Amino acid sequence: MSNTSTSPFDIEAIRSQFPVLEREVNGRKLVYMDNGATTHKPKAMTNAITSYYETINSNVHRGVHHLSQRATDAFELTREKLRAHINAEHSYEVIFTKGTTDSINTVAWSFGELVKPGDEIIISTLEHHSNIVPWQMLCERKGATLKVIPMDDHGVLDMEAFKALLNEKTVLVAFNHISNALGTINPVKEMTALAHEVDAAVVIDGAQSMPHLNVDVRDLDVDFYAISAHKMYGPTGIGALYGKEEWLNKLPPYQGGGEMIDTVTFEKTTYAGLPHKFEAGTPHIEGVIAWAASIDWLNELGMENISAYEQELLEYGTEALLSVEGLKIHGTAPNKSALFSFNIDGLHHYDIGTLLDQLGIAVRTGHHCTQPLMNRMEVPGTIRASMGLYNTKEEIDTLVAGLNRVIPMLK
Amino acid sequence: MSESIAERTDDIVDEFDMFEDWMDKYDHIISLGKELPLIDEQYKVEDNLIKGCQSRVWLHADYDGEKVQFTADSDAIITKGIIALMIRALSDQTPQAIVDADLSFVDQIGLKEHLSPTRANGLVSMIKQMKFYALAFQSKQA
Incomplete structure (x- = not known):
């Protein structure tokens, strides 16, 4: 057979x-055959975890000592590799997060601070709960309205209905690149262009696309793209949020803490520049560094x-x-x-x-x-x-x- | 059905000991599921529904002042088969006996994974609910 x-x-x-x-x-x-939930890991990735702990383990972005510098270099190298992998313009447009859900919540909170009562947010019928609930929470918090793009019986989104939903009140459109439940590949580029006609920001849940497709965020022209490492042969507990520089500069930080500040006094804190503004606290260093091995490995295969x-x-x-x-x-x-x-x-x-x-x-x-x-x-x-x-x-x-x-x- | 819960669960363990492979075992569970007397439609309501991510379970309890009778249903046949075993163990018993019941037989017959919370099939919640009913009836009695 x-x-x-x-x-x-x-x-x-x-x-x-x-x-x-x-x-x-x-x-x-x-x-x-449960790769949509998580993929298994190539030896190159698990070896990278061991190697990190056995050779350069230390906190990043703070120590002056050799190991910290080595760890920071390796950490930032992943950011650059991921930038190249998705063809972002700048590596500081890649923010490390806990995963796709965390990436979407980061946008929902930070972008949400700019949302006003009466604004509209559009999602699609195909969405995972992690690309529904954060937007519902935002709508409740800010008095915005959630609209949903319908689909046909094949699981294809209705483009005419989408066009009809878009209007001057639409501030954001969020949908997945690939549906986790049906496998539908959505026309991201076309839908993004339509959303941009009404100046809405576009957030893509890329959890299911990253292991399967060549993703070019500049070609797609999306404003935000959410990624999980563990679904693309990388470690669990780590992911990324791509955001266009102009948006990331405009949005307030999501969480406060170490790493994300410029200066702190009891009267006022000024925030660090990109990408650190969105990376409060000690990150998942091991995960970030090992993720590079998965990205290299995927690129070797093509x-x-x-x-x-x-x-x-x-x-x-x-x-x-x-x-x-x-x-x-x-x-x-x-x-x-x-x-x-x-x-x-x-x-x-x-x-x-x-x-x-x-x-x-x-x-x-x-x-x-x-x-x-x-x-x-x-x-x-x-x-x-x-x-x-x-x-x-x-x-x-x-x-x-x-x-x-x-x-x-x-x- | 007047034996103690321990006697009944020992019988179940003996019964499952006879099966040589997983197919025989599951064939048996499936046939138990098919034989499970259906819950009276009037009780198959939202209030009696125990939600699980995988399969749904409806549970109803009756108490005559002495013993508790359980009826239940599920949309999945394997879940129903396991429900049938639970009912065989716990129905027609006093509230005290149900509250005190040791249900380790599920482990012994190799079905423990169905009671794992990650299965989210409503069974763990169902067993909890059976004990809650018994507790409630017990306090009514006292």
Whole structure:
């Protein structure tokens, strides 16, 4: 059933970089298809963590001593690598945060200070709770109104409806680059241009796009782009917020503390310049430094190659899964990442997920932190198999065989 | 159904000892789920709903002054099968016996992961709720 991949990279060599993929779960070889939740980590990244602690561990941006200088250099090198990776203009436009959620909350709070009663914020039906709730909180805090872009049954956002929602009261538009629940790739550049016509700022949740796509923030012309390291083969607990310089200068800082100040007296504090204004406290130094190893590793493979390979998996997997009786795929956008969100007619996602786990197959089940989207699709949840660059067609075959084995048990 | 909770849970452990592999075990849980007497529709309401991120559970308790009867339902069949085991263990018992019940049999039959809070399937909350009902009935009695 499986065809040999035509992609230029060597899948076995790639998999050998991930020791966890060799382990067994419930007596079977692990088939890990929960990459939308988090990806596994290449040895280059875990080695970088050990190396950091064994050679240069110290606090950054403060000591005059050698180790602190080395750690600071390594820390700032990640900022530069990430800048280059997303093609930002300046490295100080890259702010380190705890992750995508923290990045979005940073904008929601800081931008929120500029929001007035009656202003409007637009999000989309496809959003993760982390790109809904911060905006709802902002609207409640400032008396602004939240509007939602509808979608069609394929999971494609309605551009005409979006245009109709935009008006002179719109101050901000926030949506994801790739939907975590359906895999839809949104037309970020086109939507950003539309939002800019009414001078609204654009915030992109890039949690799901960074591992799969070549992201160029200048080409997209977005104002903010939120990133998580752990979904792109990097460490947990670290992420970044890209912001255009003019916006980051205009916004007040989110949190106060050390690192983010210029001078402090009891009467008045002046803030540090970018990026430190938004980086209060000792950062996740180890995470930042190790993240560079993941970025280098992705770039060695090439984001274009990764996208091409994963699109092969998408095509292969869609056809293979549709051969399963009663299987319905949710999210059939023409422009989609390698993610399969599906249900089996008459069966509950939890039952399927539980039995697949017995076969060593790791999928996500539930509402995927997108309850409004699930309500729109009139399902309580789905089974989601989200591909990473180390997944194979053989593993998709294993998933399909697993489904064909467990479905009769539940009927 | 007059044995003690400990006797009932020992029976359950014996019953599960017979299964040689996971498929047999889950086949059994699934058939228990299918056999579970449905909760009376009038009790399948929001007030009796225990929300979980994965599956939903409805639980209703009746007390005749001596013993507590539980009925429950879920939208997921495996969750329902585990509910059936819980009801078999705890229903038709006195509030005191329910409050004091040792439910380690779930661990012994290899279903502990279903009671992990990360599963968010409503089962942990259901067991808590069963004990809360028993406590409430107990204080009514006193």
